[in-house]
Structure formats: C-alpha cells, structure tokens
Amino acid sequence: MSESKSQHQRKEGEPQYTLLYHPGIPGRGEYIRLAFEAAQVPYSDPANEDKNRKHEVYSKIDPKFTGSNGSPPPLAPPMLQISGAGKNNSDLLISQTPNILLYLGPKLGLAGSNETDLYHINQLALTALDLSNEAHDTHHPVEMAAYYEEQKEESLRYSKQFRELRVPKYFGYFERVLKGNEGSGEGRYLVGGKLTWADTTLWQVLDGLHFAFPKECAAIQDKYLLLMGKFYPGIMEEKGLKEYINSGKRLKFSQGLFRNYPELDRQD
Template sequence: MAYELYYWDGLQGRGEFVRLALEDAGADYIDVARGAKKDGQGTGAMMKIIESESEPHIPFAPPFLRDGELIVPQVANILFYLGPKLGLSPKDEKLRYVANGLQLTIADMVAEVHDTHHPLASDLYYEDQKDAAKTRAKDFIDNRIPKFIGYFERVLKQNPHGSRHMVGDQITYVDLSIFQLVEGLHYAFPRATRTFAKQYPHVQALHDAVLDRPNIAAYVDSERRIPFNESGIFRHYPELDQDA
C-alpha cells in the first residue's frame, strides 16, 4: 500500500525533507493535500485528520505520514520510521540514534530559518515584523549559519567512515536533508552563502553528490518538485540578506 504524506499544498516547507527520502528510494506514495477532492484527497482530507475528534493519535500539524492505521507526525520522526523501510538509515542500530540526533539538529536550524522572517509571531504578516526580522536575520547570518553549518562540516570531517556521509559509510536520509538545507540557504540568502563552498567544502560536496543521484536529479527536474517560494520556510527577501 502506498504511503500517504500529508503536507500543505503549494510549498516545499518541512514536507520536502520527507519527499526527498521517498523520491530517492523510489517509494510509492501519495502527496495527499496536492491530490483532487474527487479522489478523497486535497487539503480538506488533511484537515479532517487534524481536526478529527475520534482519531486515536492526532497530529499537531503537517507534515505527517499515514502508513495503514498508523499516523506518524514530525519530520524527524517520520524519517526515523521510514528510514529502515526505504534503505536510508544506518544498518547499525546505534548509528540510528546518531542519525536522529543530526536530523533533529537540522530541524532546529530549519525552525531558526523560519524565524528569520517571522521572529515575533507566525500569525503576523512578514510586513508587520520586518524590522525585527532584519535584526534576527543578521544574527542568523553572522552567528547561526557559521555555528550550525560549521558543526555539520565538522561532523563530516570527523566521520570515522569517511567524510562523504553524515553518518556511517552510505547514504542516509540525513544526507538528503543536508542537501535540502543547503539548497534552501542558497535560495534565501544568496549573498550570505556566496563563499559557502569555500567555507564549508564537505557540506557543499555532500549537497552536490546528492543532486547527482539519479532519482533526486529526476525529482528536482519534475513537476512534483515545487519551486522555492515566499510561502515556504526558505524565503528570499533581499532586505534580509547580506554578505557573510
């Protein structure tokens, strides 16, 4: 049976980290909120689960995955669950906790990216918090990108199995998520990331290697890949960008 992915239609957002794993593995999945109402899909089908008063395990927010009766919410949790089924987790069980720790650190950075354009309230318009956003984005560029990406660079360098992968000696969903993170940072902050490849050569090389994977290359060129836009997590607001 196909996996059912539930995420907001029209943006990559957090759902994209799950899509990349499903696409790389060539898994059979339905992107439910992007489907047609006449097929029982669409945003309404997603909201029905979130607002259900009888569902035993309701999710707080998209993305969530439905696999038969089980609903698995939260990106890192979905990937922890799917990874072994898709061949995208380390085989060594202990390394799965290393992978999960890295994925949660990626999630922390993604939350901070969101807050560069919404530092005061998710429900307020960007235009109504632009000054605060400028302060937060400057701190993100000056301090947080170096801290997070510098850390991921060290993780690659210190990986005892070689610096081609974030954990272990083969591809995992963590590598795919690093690709997406780097893509997004380049999109949102082209000035701040101008010297990225020089500063973080292992991270950039991992990004490039993921993009060379046939299923990822095909996906990125397909209509299934929604372009980055200003509804997502990674938004390009030139006034928030600056040289690093």
C-alpha cells in the first residue's frame, strides 16, 4: 500500500494505518488526521492519494457488505483499517469518529498521563463532536439527504438558536473545563498538562466554526479568554500540528460538515 503522500515515513514495526474517508473535504476524517499529524505518525489516506482508490472506502459501506475477519461493517466513513491488528493477524476495521480516536489515542501518545484521563478525554472529545454535529445541522436541520437550498428557512431558524444558545453553552462549558484544569493545562490543554485527542478534536471544531460563522466568532471571542485567547491559538503552535497546518496539505473547508453561508451567520 503506497504512502507516498503522507507527511511521515513509517518505521519498521510501526502499525500500518489506513484512514478510509471521502476525498476532497476535511469532514470527520480530519479529526483522525489531526491525531496522526500531532503524533507525527504516518497513515495512508487512499481516497485522497489516488482517485482510483476511492473504491477502498465505498466497498466498505456497500449495503451488501456484512464485515470481514470478525469486524462488523461500518455505517459510514471515517473508518480506520489497521494491518494485522484483527483476529489471527487479519486487518482490523473500525468506524465511528470518537471510537477511532479512542483506539488511536493511547497508541499515539495522546491519552494523557494516568488511567482515568482516558475517560475524561473521551468525554470531552464526544462533547466537541456533539457541537460538530450541531454545526452540521445548521445547514441540514430537517432533511439530511436534501440540499441546503431546500431547507433554508429551517436553517435560518436552527442557526439563530445555534448561535444564541448552543454556541454559548458549549463555549462556556469548554471555558470552564480549561479553567478547572488551569493549574496543569495553563489554558492550553483540556486534560492534564499535555496535548490529547480532546484538544485536537475541539480545535478542529473551533476552526470549522471560524470558517462557518466568522462574524459570530469575532463578536464573542473576548468572552472566552481561555478558549479563544489561549487554547485556540495555542494548539496551532503544537509540534506536528504547526508543520501540518503550514504544509498546505490540510484540506480546506468547503461544502462539507462546516459551511459558510453568510445568511446563517450573525447579521450585525
């Protein structure tokens, strides 16, 4: 399996990780990519490396696929395939964004420093992903399979409560988490004193919200001194992530999970 486009070279004995996700958009795949990039561990991303390899993603979500080698079928991307990690050294296949992050976290050194940290990191990553789901629903509130233009009125209503009630609820929450952990994390980390997958995940959600709701983010940022003042700019400076962001390799937000429709943003 080629890893030509990957930032880092796989070392002898390192597991061979394959991220299976739609090509061309960051989407939920980006939460997984950020974990690899932060840890500077190589991974393959076939649908983005070679357009002839998209089938590796889509064959796994074919409505006839019932799983393989003891792995159940995935419902949707992202999926992670790990060579030789399944039963009798077969490939292991797992899906669901928070589940893939949970699997990778300890292996990539992003799981904090004591045993119970794992459950707090998972708790916070799940909460950040809930916010990500709500951000998706701002442009698809009533019909997942229809166009935005077919649910624009509903999107306007959903987005209003999203900006006025939900964003303050989540931002206030994460501000409190950073405050409670300020002794160890100095406002830069959610759990303990070093980077975890809760941080990379929340960062990507914040970055997506800056893309989708630039006016709202600008208007409220001074209310969240730790979250917007220290955490958001701080994570971008982390080794691995800084390189990745500067590399130009990172996929740009467009018409995926986070979308910029100016009419859904703050109007004043």
